[in-house]
Amino acid sequence: MTLDLNFVRSQFPALDSEWAFMDNAGGTQILKGCVDNINEYYYKNNVQLGGSYEPSQIAAKAFNEGRRKISTLFNAKSADEIVFGPSTTVLLQFLSKSLVGQFNKGDEVIVTTMDHETNIGPWLELEKWGVIVKFWDINLDTHTLHLSDLKKLLSDKTKLVAFTHVSNIVGTINPVKEFTRFIHDHGAMVCVDAVAYAPHRAVDVSEWGVDFYAFSLYKTFGPHHAALYCRMDRMLELDNLYHYFYGKDKIPAKMEPGNANYELSYGSGAIVDYLVELGSRANENGTDRENIEAAFDLITDHETRLGSMLLSYLGNRNDCNIIGIDDGNNTSRVPTISFTIKGKLSDQICLAMDKHKIGIRFGDFHARRLSDLLLLNQFNGAVRISLTHYNTMDEVERLISSLDQVLN
Numbered sequence: 001m002t003l004d005l006n007f008v009r010s011q012f013p014a015l016d017s018e019w020a021f022m023d024n025a026g027g028t029q030i031l032k033g034c035v036d037n038i039n040e041y042y043y044k045n046n047v048q049l050g051g052s053y054e055p056s057q058i059a060a061k062a063f064n065e066g067r068r069k070i071s072t073l074f075n076a077k078s079a080d081e082i083v084f085g086p087s088t089t090v091l092l093q094f095l096s097k098s099l100v101g102q103f104n105k106g107d108e109v110i111v112t113t114m115d116h117e118t119n120i121g122p123w124l125e126l127e128k129w130g131v132i133v134k135f136w137d138i139n140l141d142t143h144t145l146h147l148s149d150l151k152k153l154l155s156d157k158t159k160l161v162a163f164t165h166v167s168n169i170v171g172t173i174n175p176v177k178e179f180t181r182f183i184h185d186h187g188a189m190v191c192v193d194a195v196a197y198a199p200h201r202a203v204d205v206s207e208w209g210v211d212f213y214a215f216s217l218y219k220t221f222g223p224h225h226a227a228l229y230c231r232m233d234r235m236l237e238l239d240n241l242y243h244y245f246y247g248k249d250k251i252p253a254k255m256e257p258g259n260a261n262y263e264l265s266y267g268s269g270a271i272v273d274y275l276v277e278l279g280s281r282a283n284e285n286g287t288d289r290e291n292i293e294a295a296f297d298l299i300t301d302h303e304t305r306l307g308s309m310l311l312s313y314l315g316n317r318n319d320c321n322i323i324g325i326d327d328g329n330n331t332s333r334v335p336t337i338s339f340t341i342k343g344k345l346s347d348q349i350c351l352a353m354d355k356h357k358i359g360i361r362f363g364d365f366h367a368r369r370l371s372d373l374l375l376l377n378q379f380n381g382a383v384r385i386s387l388t389h390y391n392t393m394d395e396v397e398r399l400i401s402s403l404d405q406v407l408n
């Protein structure tokens, strides 16, 4: 069984374009179902929640439905473990703020140099409270994080380790379950940035045992909205960020000061409807969760084929330096593929590709510490081609023939 690309592409109206969209790690196209849900909410349910009158009750039901569906995408045990917010950046800032009460002067937090600044900056903020922040460095030979390096940083003062599931530059999948077990064995919590992972593989927070895990729905086929999972025991311990008369047990609302966006929360539920429908084509009688997993199996197969084609082209050039795993058949990488070309500037490459109507991107992608370590500045950053499951082999062929003209 292979991915039904006709069905897939029919669900994304914006793909009916002369452009090939290959900046998906920046943001994916949105599902028609999400737009329809958002419209439906505005046209039919746009009242304030919490009223006794029927339309307000219906609106609350829709909002809760969005949260319940997104909790299935995380495989969370309860919808109350899901916090909505405008972006992963904001959600992790909220998280660090709501953890302050649990940290003492001299406690330690570890962040990585592989991460986007979203999962570094909020933890550095804790230095104001006397928390010590240490950096777990990426290994520059393998472009991976090694537990042996982390081990040297851990101490009985370590309270939390923040790391990325997949770097938005490197594309290699970090073994979250193994990292989490190791970190928990040392008595610390984990906070995982899954923004670059969630569009490519099934998320399973229950299986991995993570404490905190977040990703952006606008990079996972939905609207500009994001979700943070806080495992229930952790959720209950977090400080209340909302009004004083909301106590710590007012979950998850205490983490959504001023309320989460209703229409986008409801709208995001259609991401799950889509994945369930996609998976049910391979797995007719499955539960919603089983169908989500079946959908991601199909997605992984297809994306591996796309990535493999591009990596083999780039790998055959003797002027190309691919960042991360360069073997396209390796399923521990997602098709977020960054590279530099000897003697060429990345911005110039992207500008030239614009003329071919192929949307790609250059830069440090807000993972500036990583970009500096990889010495990308001399190229004005890396070129990043980030494919997703709605891209086709024909598009990748077009990409390669355009790259060939631009690079030669």
Ligand SMILES: Cc1ncc(COP(=O)(O)O)c(C=O)c1O
Pocket (backbone or CB within 6 Å): 025, 026, 086, 087, 088, 089, 090, 116, 118, 119, 164, 166, 167, 168, 193, 194, 195, 196, 215, 216, 226, 365, 366
């Ligand atoms: C890996 C990673 N983490 C975090 C972010 C930030 O997400 P948001 O825009 O939702 O704050 C991005 C955005 O590019 C990202 O790629």
